[in-house]
Amino acid sequence: MLTLLIYDSKRGGTQQVVTAISQQLTHATAVQSIENFSAEQLSDYDQVLFAAPTYAGSLRKAAATFLEDNHSLLTEKRLFLVNTGIQFDQDKISSQLEAVFPEELRKTAQATVFIGGISLIPKMNLFEKLILKKVFSDNQIPFEPKTDYKRLDMTTLNQLIYQMNQKN
Numbered sequence: 001m002l003t004l005l006i007y008d009s010k011r012g013g014t015q016q017v018v019t020a021i022s023q024q025l026t027h028a029t030a031v032q033s034i035e036n037f038s039a040e041q042l043s044d045y046d047q048v049l050f051a052a053p054t055y056a057g058s059l060r061k062a063a064a065t066f067l068e069d070n071h072s073l074l075t076e077k078r079l080f081l082v083n084t085g086i087q088f089d090q091d092k093i094s095s096q097l098e099a100v101f102p103e104e105l106r107k108t109a110q111a112t113v114f115i116g117g118i119s120l121i122p123k124m125n126l127f128e129k130l131i132l133k134k135v136f137s138d139n140q141i142p143f144e145p146k147t148d149y150k151r152l153d154m155t156t157l158n159q160l161i162y163q164m165n166q167k168n
C-alpha cells in the first residue's frame with residue numbers, strides 16, 4: 001500500500017500535524033503540499049489523506065479547487081478527509097465538516113474527521129491575531145500572541161492512524 005498525505009497549510013500548523021501523522025504510518029508514505037502537486041501523481045497512490053485548515057468556515061481556495069479538480073480520482077482511493085482548526089462545540093464541528101468537504105467525497109471516504117489544530121500565532125498577521133483573540137476570549141482561553149497554540153483531538157487522531165495502518 002502506497003500512501004500520500006497531501007495538505008494545505010497557510011501558517012504551517014496543518015503541515016506539522018500531517019508530518020506527525022506520517023511518522024506513525026507503517027507503510028510507504030509521501031507527504032506533499034498541494035502547492036507543488038500535480039494531479040497525475042495521484043495515480044501512484046492507493047491511499048490518500050487530504051488535510052486542510054478552516055478559515056472563516058471554509059477551506060482556502062487552493063484546497064477547495066484541489067478537491068473539485070480531482071474529485072473523481074479521489075473517489076477511487078482509500079480516502080481520508082481531515083479538517084484542522086479551532087472548534088470546541090461538537091455541533092459546530094459537524095456542520096463545519098459538511099461545509100468544507102463535498103458530500104460525494106464524504107460518502108466515499110473511509111473517514112471524515114476534525115482533529116483540532118496547531119495555530120502558529122507568532123506567524124499570523126494582525127488581522128488573523130485579532131480574529132483568533134476573539135475566538136479565544138469567547139472560549140475563556142488566554143490569548144498569548146508569542147506562543148503557538150496546540151489543541152489536537154488525540155483520540156480521533158489515533159483512530160485515524162490506526163485505520164490507515166489497517167491495510168498493507
Ligand SMILES: Cc1cc2nc3c(=O)[nH]c(=O)nc-3n(C[C@H](O)[C@H](O)[C@H](O)COP(=O)(O)O)c2cc1C
Pocket residue numbers: 008009010011012013014015053054055056057058084085086087096116117118119120124127128129131132
Ligand atoms: C482568521 C482566522 C479564521 C479562522 N477560522 C476558523 C474557522 O472558521 N473554523 C476553525 O475551525 N478554525 C478557524 N481558524 C483556526 C485555524 O484553522 C487554525 O489556526 C489552523 O490550525 C491553521 O492551520 P495552518 O497553520 O495550517 O494554516 C481560524 C484562524 C484564523 C487566523
